[in-house]
Amino acid sequence: MHGPVSATEDGSRGVVPTLAELVALRQAAAGRRVPRRGRHGASGPAPAPVRGRGMEYAESRAYAPGDDARHVDWRLTARSGRMHTKLFQAERQRLTLLVADTAPSLYFGTRARFKSVQAARAGAVAAWAALRDGDRLAALRGSGDEAPVPPAGGTRGVLRVLDALVRWYVAPPRDDAGLPLALEHARRLLRPGSRLFVLADPGSIEAVPRAAWAGLAAHHEVTVLLLQDPLERDPPRARLPFVDDGRRIEVDLADGREYDRWRQAFAGAAARAADTLRAHGVRAHLLDADAPSHAWLPGSRAGVAPA
Structure with missing residues (x-):
């Protein structure tokens, strides 16, 4: 089910991301530095820019x-x-890599915006935070055909990534091969000490071997933002109408068995995904689609489950 009967207040607002709204999120990242953590849990700011002879x-x-x-x-x-x-130009810059899950289940929403739009917005906040920290920025998704957005520094590098997020989250890409392939691409691109941000539907986490998360967290700073809709997390005990590919579907959550199945499929999957990630050294944040898109950053607690 990719769309509820009343997902948005008007037209495309909240249904597809726009470059203008992603650019406007630069201010949301201002003053909030993403913590760094090494293999032994030490945290601190990114290295300061270093200038040497011949640097431009x-x-x-x-x-x-x-x-x-x-x-x-x-x-x-x-x-x-x-x-x-x-x-x-010649300073030693850390790489921040943004990995976008484009599973069809993300293109859904009941309040404020689709989960896919929140993924694009949260990714934009991460991109602007990377710029603030002086990192080079790259992005990719699970595709066997589309090349990653190559690493680049400065505002131009951020804008390239924002443009990709808009394209990827307008509609489910037909060539989506899943999060496991995206992380395999990421593993080849990353270097020790890189920072990895993953935007994902909780249901996509189970498809990734647990050893893959442990391997990534051993050499990189890994953060996963798990996108969920408030209806998935806390459904009412009522009959809910949905539209799927033009067809109207009703789900009867007044039925106790259906309600339990729903909770297991959504809230249960989100909790299991977060527990799995944290057990393997990955920062995991549950981010509601209607929460502030910067809520996962330090100092912004609204809408984020405790780590």
Whole structure:
């Protein structure tokens, strides 16, 4: 069932992501730094930009605690009234890789927006946070035909990823081969110390071998955002009408057995997925489709299950 009878208030709002809304989420990532964690749980900010002989200026970004004061962009600071730091082409930048699950079950929603739209929005927040941290950014999905968005730094790198998120989450791609293939592509692209963000439907986690999660978490900082709809998490005991490919379908959750089956299929799957991921060293966050899209970031607790 890919669409409820009344999923949105008007037309395409909340049904498909737009580049404009993903760009506007840059402010949501401002001031909230994604924690770093090594193999032994240590956390801290990303390494500050390093300038050496022969390095060329790339761009400037907002100053963050820990940045080298020698690299302050005083001209932009004076013009904007906010401290900015210069970045250079040859600095050793960490890679942040965004992996997008495009399972058909994500293209569904009952409040505010589809889970697919929330996935695109949460991915945009992660992309802007990576820019703030000075990372190079890349993205991919489970496709045997489409190449990954190649690693790139700066605003241009973020915009390439946002454009891909819009394309991927407008409708289920016909060539979706699943999350296991996407993570296999990711494993070949990542280098030790990289940061991996996975946008996924909870039901997709079971298809990934547990050893794959353990292997990724052993060498990288891995965060999985599990997208869920409020109706999946907490359904009413009533008859619910849906539309699937133009056909009207009713699910009778007033029936106790049907209600239990629903809970096992959705809320149960989400809880199992989160437990599996955390047991293998992966940060897992349950993110409701109607929650703030930055709710999973440190300091933003609304709509996120405790880690």
